[in-house]
Structures are given as structure tokens and as C-alpha cells.
Amino acid sequence: MAGVFSLLRRLYLTLYNWTVFVGWAQVLFLAVRTLKESGHEHVYNSVEKPLLLAQTAAVLEILHGLVGLVRSPITATLPQIGSRLYVTWGILYSFPEIRTHFLVSSLVISWSITEIIRYSFFGTKEALGFAPSWLMWLRYSTFFLLYPTGISSEVGLIYFALPYIKKSEKYCVRMPNTWNFSFDYFYAAILVLGVYVPGSPHMYSYMLGQRKKALSKSKRE
Amino acid sequence: MKVAVVSRSGREIVKGGLELNDSAIVADLQEAIYKRTKKFYPSRQRLTLPLPLGSKDRPIVLHYKKSLKDYCDGNSDNITVVFKDLGPQVSYRTLFFWEYLGPLIIYPVFYFFPVYQYFGYKGERVIRPVQTYALYYWCFHYFKRIMETFFVHRFSHATSPLSNVFRNCAYYWTFGSYIAYYVNHPLYTPVSDLQMKIGFGFGLVCQVANFYCHILLRNLRTPDGSVGYQIPRGFLFNIVTCANYTTEIYQWLGFNIATQTVAGYVFLVVAAMIMTNWALAKHRRLKKLFDGKDGRPKYPRRWVILPLFL
Numbered sequence: 453m454a455g456v457f458s459l460l461r462r463l464y465l466t467l468y469n470w471t472v473f474v475g476w477a478q479v480l481f482l483a484v485r486t487l488k489e490s491g492h493e494h495v496y497n498s499v500e501k502p503l504l505l506a507q508t509a510a511v512l513e514i515l516h517g518l519v520g521l522v523r524s525p526i527t528a529t530l531p532q533i534g535s536r537l538y539v540t541w542g543i544l545y546s547f548p549e550i551r552t553h554f555l556v557s558s559l560v561i562s563w564s565i566t567e568i569i570r571y572s573f574f575g576t577k578e579a580l581g582f583a584p585s586w587l588m589w590l591r592y593s594t595f596f597l598l599y600p601t602g603i604s605s606e607v608g609l610i611y612f613a614l615p616y617i618k619k620s621e622k623y624c625v626r627m628p629n630t631w632n633f634s635f636d637y638f639y640a641a642i643l644v645l646g647v648y649v650p651g652s653p654h655m656y657s658y659m660l661g662q663r664k665k666a667l668s669k670s671k672r673e
Numbered sequence: 674m675k676v677a678v679v680s681r682s683g684r685e686i687v688k689g690g691l692e693l694n695d696s697a698i699v700a701d702l703q704e705a706i707y708k709r710t711k712k713f714y715p716s717r718q719r720l721t722l723p724l725p726l727g728s729k730d731r732p733i734v735l736h737y738k739k740s741l742k743d744y745c746d747g748n749s750d751n752i753t754v755v756f757k758d759l760g761p762q763v764s765y766r767t768l769f770f771w772e773y774l775g776p777l778i779i780y781p782v783f784y785f786f787p788v789y790q791y792f793g794y795k796g797e798r799v800i801r802p803v804q805t806y807a808l809y810y811w812c813f814h815y816f817k818r819i820m821e822t823f824f825v826h827r828f829s830h831a832t833s834p835l836s837n838v839f840r841n842c843a844y845y846w847t848f849g850s851y852i853a854y855y856v857n858h859p860l861y862t863p864v865s866d867l868q869m870k871i872g873f874g875f876g877l878v879c880q881v882a883n884f885y886c887h888i889l890l891r892n893l894r895t896p897d898g899s900v901g902y903q904i905p906r907g908f909l910f911n912i913v914t915c916a917n918y919t920t921e922i923y924q925w926l927g928f929n930i931a932t933q934t935v936a937g938y939v940f941l942v943v944a945a946m947i948m949t950n951w952a953l954a955k956h957r958r959l960k961k962l963f964d965g966k967d968g969r970p971k972y973p974r975r976w977v978i979l980p981l982f983l
Binding site for chain 2: 627629631632
């Protein structure tokens, strides 16, 4: 019985990882093509569908961690996925004025390259039981460049969207109301920017630690 | 007797070790270590007996009142103790005083001073009766806490790490400001008069009950804290292990029923979660200690913190 479950688990995870891989490959392809043919203002429109799908699918990964399907600690995946979903839905989708900014291109390219490597790494590992060392090297080395470019793009887009957030009053709850509650999406966005200050070095050093563990482990094997 | 003092990694903390009287107690050892190292005053020291390599057991912590001889197993000329620096310490009274002082001062600022004009609310502010009662209730609560800190509580440890001052003050002061902002807001919407009276009335009853729980807990310990763990008995403790936390949670519920803010309820949920963690640890500790063997009483069946739920 246990063997059947483990086989099903591998099958499901292989399917999941390669499906999302295809989504991100589409994003990268469309982004680069649009950049070459039309310019950075049109990149969001061309990648919107696969981007929203592939990024939102990542919510499943929280579930995978919770039910024990994968080993990743939820403390590492939650902030990562949280920031991605916030920028995707809370900034880009919600405030169309920001979609033509050139940082959208750097964002989408950083994310898609990272995810293509990541999903193919895990997809191969689940399917074959191991991943080739060059793929492992890519997964644990490209973050040196892509984390800074991705994080800068995220922070930049949130920052440049601030005037549109303030003007639109979107997602704001005002007083008076019976529950004496208020929420200001503009100040919440500033708070999010503040969280990036300790959050980014934390995530970066987490990846550094993971890299050390993974590459030394493969050396020993 | 000769005492060797080593770190957890085996490094000698006191070069050459220490020479102490055979009748010395642990407090004497702590003084001697402090004299030699100059930096590590006794409350910063955590002294344990060395554990065999790979042992999964929790190390035995040396109690400051016991004599060193009690920890030597047979060989009373030589003993090795493992030292850990707990970092700068403050007394629990200092910690509690500063974390409670924040809410006591910050909340009235929102009530008495024209703070809201800086948030963009110009013009007259009408103060409702419930906001005034809430001010009295809130300030009484934190005043009571400070009084209990100095005159009622008997602490199991004398000190707490200094870093807890920053962490705890951030928690209390931030939530205090968050709640004070909404209850005293110019656009605050009061609940019905009846609901307000029920809320504050229930809350006050729970605060009195909470005070009585603290008295009962105090009487379980002697002034110098040397009596070990005892089974709490009497009043609500017969039904629930951490009746003091139970009454504290219900007391905040009373405040929230009367004032009805999301901020207040968020604080209630977070505080309840924190206290539940503590309650589970205490409940498990007591059940493990009072297992009914070797003449020890067996810990009775009780709720942990919230009867009917946990």
C-alpha cells in the first residue's frame, strides 16, 4: 500500500512540476518575443494569462508542504509565495497603470528563468530520482543574480504603483462602521516595502545555506 | 573540592578550575566564577552537569541553593560543570514593568490629546461614555498588572534575557497603540448600552477572578522560590490547569464585547494563542511530574486552558 502511495506521489509531483514549467516557459518566450517586437510597454499584456496561472498554481506548494508531500519548511515557502502573489495580484493585476513600466520586463524575466530552472530541477528529481549536477548547479547558483534583479523589480514596481494605489482607494475600508475597523491599502503597501528590508537578506542567506548544503552533499555522494 | 568549568564545546571557561569548600553550595560556585570572569554575573550563568556524548536527555541544571556535593556522584574531590552564558539579564520585575507601562501611558494619549488631527481628522471630537469607561477599564487592567508584578507574583526565575525587553515591549506597545487608535477614534461607533454593560461587567468579574488566581499561585511558592512545583488547587484550578490564563482571556473578551473593534479581537486571538502555548507546556510538565508513582500524587484530569475546548 505504501509503495502505491509513494508512486502516486511521484507521479503527481512530476506532473505538477512539469506542467507549471510549461507555464513559465511560455512566460519567458512571450516576454522576450514581445520585447523584441513591440517594446516593454506591451510585455504584461502578452504574458498575463500564463503568468497569472503559473504564479497562482504555486499556492498548491503551500498545501504540499502542509500535508507532508514535500519536505520544504513552510517558513521558507510562505514569504516567497506571499510576495509573489502580492506583486502579481495586488499590484500588477489591480493597478493597470503600472503594467507599462519597464520593471515589469525585468520582473517577469527574472521570475521565469528562476522558475524554469526550479521546476525542471524538481520535475527531473521526482521523475528520475535524481537531477543532473549541471541542473543542480543552476538551481543553486542563478539566485546570485536573479534574486537581486527580481527583488529590485518587485520593490520598484510596488514603489512606482504607490501614487495609483493612493488615488484609487482600492481595497480600502473606511470608518465609521459597526466593527470599528479600517484598512488603508496605501499604508499597507508601505509596510510591505518595509518588510523587504529585513526580508530580502533573510531569504538570500537562506538560499546561501541551502546552496552550501546541496552542493557539499552532492560532492560527498 | 576542585571544580572544572567548561563551555558546551569543551573549552575551559575558568583556566585551571576553581577551588571550593566541600560544603560549598552552587551559589558560592557562581560567585567564584563571577569573580574570575568579571563579566558573567550569577544570573547570566547556566550551569549543568555534563551529559554523555550523544545523550538525548535534558541536562541537569544546578540549583543555586543546593550544595555542590549533591551533584557529585561518588567522587567528591572533583566535579566538572558545563557553563552557558545566558546573555545580559534583567529582573522579571523590570521586564514586566516596562512592557506594561507602555499601554498604561500610550492609551490615555489617544484619549486626551488631539492625536487624530495628525491622521487627517480635523475638527471637534465627541467623546462617548463607552470610550471613557474603556479608558478606565484599560488603565485599571495595566495598573493591576504592575501592582501584581511588584506585590503578588513569585517568579520561578529571577531574571529574563535583556532581548526580551525589546521583543515584549514591541508586542505590548504596538497592540496598545493599535487598539487605542480605534477605540478613541473620532468616527468610533459604540455598541448598545446593554452590550457595553454586559461586556465591562463580565470583564471586571474576570479581572477579580484573575487576581484571586494569582493569589492562589503565589501561595504555592515560598518567598525565596525554593519550593518546587506543586499541583494548583482550589477555585477554578480544580477544573482547569491555567485558570489564571483562562480568566485573562475572558477578561479581554469582556473588553471587546463592550468596545467592539477588530483590533481588540485580533489582540485577543493572538494573546490567547500565546497563553495556550504556555498552558500546554505547563500542563504537560505537571502531568509528567505528578505521575502517581513513588508516593507522588497523580495529576487530576483537568482542562488545559479553555474548558470545553482544550
